[in-house]
Amino acid sequence: MNKKPIFLILLLLIMVALCSCQKESDITRQGFYFDTVINITVDEKHLSSVSDAMDLCAEMENTFSPTKEGSEIYKINNNQNIGISKDVRTVLDFSMAVSKESDGAFDVTVAPLTKLWNVKERTIPPTDDEIASALSKVGYENFSLTGSSEDFDIDPGAVAKGYAADRVRDLFIEQGIDKAIIDLGGNVVLIGEYSVGIRDPFNPDNLYAKIMLKDKSAVTSGAYQRYFEYNGKRYHHIIDPRTGKCAESGLASVTVISESSMEADALSTAIYVMGEDGLSLCEKFPGTDALLITEKGDVITTKGFEEKYSLTLFN
Numbered sequence: 001m002n003k004k005p006i007f008l009i010l011l012l013l014i015m016v017a018l019c020s021c022q023k024e025s026d027i028t029r030q031g032f033y034f035d036t037v038i039n040i041t042v043d044e045k046h047l048s049s050v051s052d053a054m055d056l057c058a059e060m061e062n063t064f065s066p067t068k069e070g071s072e073i074y075k076i077n078n079n080q081n082i083g084i085s086k087d088v089r090t091v092l093d094f095s096m097a098v099s100k101e102s103d104g105a106f107d108v109t110v111a112p113l114t115k116l117w118n119v120k121e122r123t124i125p126p127t128d129d130e131i132a133s134a135l136s137k138v139g140y141e142n143f144s145l146t147g148s149s150e151d152f153d154i155d156p157g158a159v160a161k162g163y164a165a166d167r168v169r170d171l172f173i174e175q176g177i178d179k180a181i182i183d184l185g186g187n188v189v190l191i192g193e194y195s196v197g198i199r200d201p202f203n204p205d206n207l208y209a210k211i212m213l214k215d216k217s218a219v220t221s222g223a224y225q226r227y228f229e230y231n232g233k234r235y236h237h238i239i240d241p242r243t244g245k246c247a248e249s250g251l252a253s254v255t256v257i258s259e260s261s262m263e264a265d266a267l268s269t270a271i272y273v274m275g276e277d278g279l280s281l282c283e284k285f286p287g288t289d290a291l292l293i294t295e296k297g298d299v300i301t302t303k304g305f306e307e308k309y310s311l312t313l314f315n
């Protein structure tokens with residue numbers, strides 16, 4: 001019986017393969033925001049832009065953190081009357097769209113469950129009664145940004161990092177940067193063309209596959225990222241809001257490609273909950289593609305993925 005909590009803050013969920021695409025004058029700077037390590041790589045002549053990017057990450061964290069008192073999400077969750085910023089409106093509107101299109105597999109009001117499961121600190125799973133009680137407070141259908149009849153608890157954890165990565169990309173483009181790797185804890189956004197490695201979910205130190213991406217974002221969700229083990233079973237950070245328990249959809253990881261990192265972030269979490277059927281979600285969000293690794297180690301992709309992204313499998 002293993003009651004020891006195992007909590008992994010994954011440094012890089014997706015490994016940007018340091019390949020020939022990088023130049024000698026490229027520099028990488030590291031920061032810690034959104035409870036994860038972020039890495040930003042640009043040509044050294046753009047070093048000052050990196051500190052602008054770090055400031056922007058701090059601002060985004062102070063906006064979207066559900067635990068930081070004074071953040072906009074904290075205020076919404078604590079019924080403090082505030083005006084809603086464009087950043088929060090964009091993220092919550094999009095989260096609602098994904099909640100609807102995924103039929104609640106993704107649910108922006110999932111916070112009572114993610115708080116209950118709290119895989120960062122828990123060593124024993126919650127009881128069925130505790131799960132049922134938290135579950136009764138979850139339900140995007142009754143949530144509205146303009147005021148809900150019930151109290152809701154928002155968790156933007158599956159999408160806010162993606163939004164922040166998009167904001168950093170927009171900032172860099174405004175500043176005339178034409179090559180950059182923006183990696184917010186595995187939410188990768190590329191300006192220019194790079195080779196990107198997809199981690200092996202069964203052995204996260206290794207790569208499972210490699211793809212070529214130009215001006216796109218890649219985001220991976222998987223049960224190997226944050227979890228604890230109890231009685232030989234793994235309890236991870238992605239919750240199925242239909243059962244109130246950790247998602248068990250037969251997938252080991254889901255990588256979504258999109259021009260928008262917010263979109264790739266939300267969809268990778270949603271598809272992870274939905275399983276193989278979730279691949280159809282990409283049809284509802286034009287311009288997105290996905291690569292699924294099943295628990296058996298099979299690879300399933302959207303149509304044309306292999307050619308479009310020059311997919312190389314290592315296993």
Ligand code: AMP
Pocket residue numbers: 105106107108110114155156157158159220221222225237238239240241265268269273
């Ligand atoms: P990601 O690592 O992007 O897949 O997102 C996982 C994070 O999203 C968790 O740590 C929670 O904060 C939140 N989350 C977990 N399950 C769900 C869900 N079914 N729908 C929306 N957000 C979720």
Ligand code: MG
Pocket residue numbers: 157158159219221264265266267268269
């Ligand atoms: Mg996500």
